[in-house]
Amino acid sequence: MLKIGEFSVLTGISIHMLRNYVKIGLLKPEQVDSMSSYRLYSEKQIVRANRIQVLKSLGFGLKEISEILINDKQDEKTRAFLIDKINEKEESIAKAHQQVVQIQQALDDIDKQHEYTLTVSIKRLPVRRVVSLKAD
Numbered sequence: 001m002l003k004i005g006e007f008s009v010l011t012g013i014s015i016h017m018l019r020n021y022v023k024i025g026l027l028k029p030e031q032v033d034s035m036s037s038y039r040l041y042s043e044k045q046i047v048r049a050n051r052i053q054v055l056k057s058l059g060f061g062l063k064e065i066s067e068i069l070i071n072d073k074q075d076e077k078t079r080a081f082l083i084d085k086i087n088e089k090e091e092s093i094a095k096a097h098q099q100v101v102q103i104q105q106a107l108d109d110i111d112k113q114h115e116y117t118l119t120v121s122i123k124r125l126p127v128r129r130v131v132s133l134k135a136d
Contacts, residue, residue, distance in 0.1 A: 001031060007041040011049040026066050027052060059085060 008015045021027040022039070027048060029039035048069065055065045060081070068081050 001040040001042060004029070004039045004041070007045070007049070011046055012053065013049055021052070021062075024062060024066065026062060026069070058082075059089065 002010065004015055004018055007013075008018060013021075018027065018039075022029065027045065030042040030045060031040040032038070033040060051069060052065055055068060056062075060068070064081060068078050
């Protein structure tokens, strides 16, 4: 059995985050010493901790990770979560690309603004009748 500090070092998860995982039920210690209240983790839990870290690095939130890991045998559910995350990231990339195009257009407009000279002059003209035609 590993104390929380040892488990933290082996998994790369901070003690603070491990305590948070306990609160939300994501990764509970295998045992809690009744005398010292030390949290004790088993070596087998390193695999679950690594899965959590991988899913976090892929952009999943803790709630999503919790849903994925409810039952490690739910491959189809995990697959669906991963496909949804791919779609979400692709939409985010498309939106960012659209924003880059708009920013580039704004830069181009600023550059072109200096190419044209605009002068305004106000003149009074005698009253006239004007005919206007509009195309539909």
